[in-house]
């Protein structure tokens with residue numbers, strides 16, 4: 001769906017995209033400077049360790065300890081990947097066989113669903129509540145003898161929901177009881193607003209043997225094209241994960257790992273002001289969506305950079321998106337992309353600055369007022 005909407009945008013030049021899940025800023029200068037270290041040593045042109053270069057792994061270890069309350073020890077391991085999506089496929093291939101079931105929350109992140117299908121597994125989709133919060137009881141009821149893992153994402157794409165710590169604790173505990181893995185995607189960990197805080201289930205004592213945490217530099221550090229992420233997983237999966245990564249990638253691009261080390265040395269101090277500024281953009285987007293509250297219901301979204309409003313319309317989400325692009329010059333993503341039947345549209349504001357948001361949201365409001373009666 002993303003390429004389909006991308007093509008629509010290309011056919012209608014001047015369209016403002018509220019579709020893309022990217023941030024508007026570039027990596028910190030430290031990332032670019034760190035690449036000099038790569039060029040300084042000709043050995044860097046050779047293959048490097050499957051798990052990641054030691055310098056980056058050390059920075060990851062310190063970050064996990066300080067920010068996520070996750071200690072690396074004999075029970076778990078960390079590995080650098082070529083982005084969060086690759087961390088997910090590594091995890092999936094390590095824990096599941098063909099025919100196994102993987103539980104996703106609806107709406108799902110489409111690349112998770114596609115990876116599950118491509119691995120020959122079955123995505124079992126569990127509905128979330130009216131605020132897009134997961135329902136531990138419904139998850140427990142969906143577990144069968146073929147279930148290998150429960151997937152959660154918080155802050156969430158596509159809903160912007162930040163899952164409650166208590167809920168994540170319940171899901172993690174039920175995974176432990178059921179003998180399945182809890183795979184938690186934290187790509188948007190820094191993107192929380194309005195006093196909410198981020199919680200990592202892998203920080204729960206006794207969770208190391210069944211919890212897999214996925215991270216990405218794409219959003220936090222404006223690093224989408226550099227393809228660097230990382231994962232933390234039970235030590236007993238280390239051999240399997242290394243075999244998978246060695247087969248698919250051998251090692252994450254070493255020049256990008258050096259850049260990532262530079263970015264992580266700049267650290268969350270670089271990210272926080274950016275997220276703060278995005279929080280102001282989010283307020284503007286929220287205010288504009290409120291103007292449409294006779295046509296839209298917008299559930300709480302205290303994280304990531306998305307809203308997924310429900311549209312009161314008999315049109316399909318794709319019909320709405322087409323009209324918005326063709327007649328109003330603004331693009332959003334149809335909610336059907338994320339596996340739900342309700343008429344919803346995903347509004348992404350990460351790529352907007354305060355200067356561009358007014359024009360983009362103005363077009364969206366005018367468009368929806370006209371299209372949705």
Ligand SMILES: Cc1ncc(COP(=O)(O)O)c(C=O)c1O
Pocket residue numbers: 021082083084085086109153156157185187215216217218224228229
């Ligand atoms: C929930 C989630 N996980 C992972 C990714 C992919 O991240 P990466 O660029 O690190 O592969 C995205 C990108 O949109 C995402 O929304």
